[in-house]
Amino acid sequence: MRRLGELEAEIMDRLWTWGHPATVREIVDDLNRTRPVAYTTVMTVADILHTKGMLRREKSGRAWLYDPICSRESYTAALMRDALGENPNPSGALVRLVEQMSPDEVAALRRALRAAGSRSER
Template sequence: MRRLGDLEAEIMDRFWRWNRPATVREIVDDINRHRDVAYTTVTTVTTILFHKGYLTRERDGRVWVYRASATREAYAAALMEDGLRAGEDPSAVLLRFVEGLDEHELAALRGALRTVDRRSGP
């Protein structure tokens, strides 16, 4: 999975934060509160995100209404999976990754491992 570009990430961030369907107009209006971006540019990038599978869409009258097809966490996990597979030695990749975690992140990892262990239990 390729990492999102800057505008792609900015658009997806709105869908993930809002957790609801939205139109290109809503996205443009929100981005334009912070910086100028053209409606056509956001339309193009949103359409690309749809074709890449990051968004779903349905017609509402004359406009498309988009929704994130997966959560931010699922996207981040897919990036991590790709990173793990990028190395020749998954154990070495995991070790390097874990060595870079702070105490809060390590605690979260331990909790996640316990959860997975319980799910796959006896």
């Protein structure tokens, strides 16, 4: 999975955070609180995200409502999986990653590994 561009990531972040479908107008209005961005630019990027399979859209009156197809966690996991798959030494990359993690992150990883292990034992 390809990493999102800056505006793509900002749009997805808002939709993931909000947890409900939104129109381009809602996204533009929120983005414009921190930086100017044109409606047509956001509309184009939302359409690109739809074409890439990141957003679903449904007509609501004259506007489209956009909603993420995958969760933030699923997107992040796919990026990490791709990065490991591209590395000729995935074990070494995992060791380096864990070395850079905080104790809380390591604890979360341990919990995730236990949870995944218990699911695979079923």
